[in-house]
Amino acid sequence: MTDPANLTTSPTLLGRLARSPADQAAWGEFVARYAPQIDGWCRRWGLQEADAQDVTQNILLELSRQMGGFRYDPSGSFRGWLKTVAYRSWCKFLEARRRPGAGSGDSAVAALLETVEAGDDLLQRVEEESNRELLEQAMARVRLRVQPRTWEAFRLLALEERSGNEVAARLGMKVGAVFVAKSNVRKMIEEEIARLDRHP
Numbered sequence: 562m563t564d565p566a567n568l569t570t571s572p573t574l575l576g577r578l579a580r581s582p583a584d585q586a587a588w589g590e591f592v593a594r595y596a597p598q599i600d601g602w603c604r605r606w607g608l609q610e611a612d613a614q615d616v617t618q619n620i621l622l623e624l625s626r627q628m629g630g631f632r633y634d635p636s637g638s639f640r641g642w643l644k645t646v647a648y649r650s651w652c653k654f655l656e657a658r659r660r661p662g663a664g665s666g667d668s669a670v671a672a673l674l675e676t677v678e679a680g681d682d683l684l685q686r687v688e689e690e691s692n693r694e695l696l697e698q699a700m701a702r703v704r705l706r707v708q709p710r711t712w713e714a715f716r717l718l719a720l721e722e723r724s725g726n727e728v729a730a731r732l733g734m735k736v737g738a739v740f741v742a743k744s745n746v747r748k749m750i751e752e753e754i755a756r757l758d759r760h761p
Contacts, residue, residue: 574587574590574591574594575628575639578591578628579628588625591624592621595621595643596617596621598640599616599617599620599621599643599647600614600617602644602648602651603616603647603651606648606651608651608654615654616650616651616654619653619654623650624643624646695754695757696750698757699750699754699757700750702753703746703749703750706749707745707746707749710732710734711742712746714728714732714734714742714743714746715742715743715746715747718739718740718743719747725739725740
């Protein structure tokens with residue numbers, strides 16, 4: 562099971578690497594925190610284990626060159642930026658496979674290449690997927706912190722788009738209380754997303 566601490570961005574760690582790119586302890590922590598995330602993305606994008614590991618190593622090497630000049634912006638998304646770097650490396654890997662003499666003959670790789678060629682909007686989808694992951698993590702955490710009926714009111718109103726009257730009748734609540742529950746849960750989710758994305 563993934564340690565929740567490893568799902569969050571650590572400004573302190575990024576600052577250490579920016580100040581001292583040769584800090585081996587910081588790099589070890591960085592690799593332990595982000596390599597599994599990068600490897601997971603590569604596998605979800607269709608790479609086999611060995612290829613995913615190769616691309617992950619290439620990405621970490623590229624990051625080691627970039628982190629010296631990197632400045633963390635708390636208003637942005639480090640994970641989103643990291644996923645963009647990973648996606649570009651994934652594309653380069655597939656492009657290299659397409660060069661004469663480098664083809665694998667694998668129909669899955671051919672399909673991935675066609676996806677890269679056909680989808681100029683794939684990078685946007687990568688960003689959206691990263692945001693969706695954050696949302697899912699935040700929702701899972703908030704769900705554990707609220708009463709089941711409060712969560713159900715939020716779920717029915719916000720996710721299933723049921724009417725306030727229908728939700729109130731189903732849960733035995735007043736209509737006003739249903740909308741208050743939705744508002745409170747939504748605020749908690751937004752706060753949790755900010756915490757997951759920006760704070761260690």
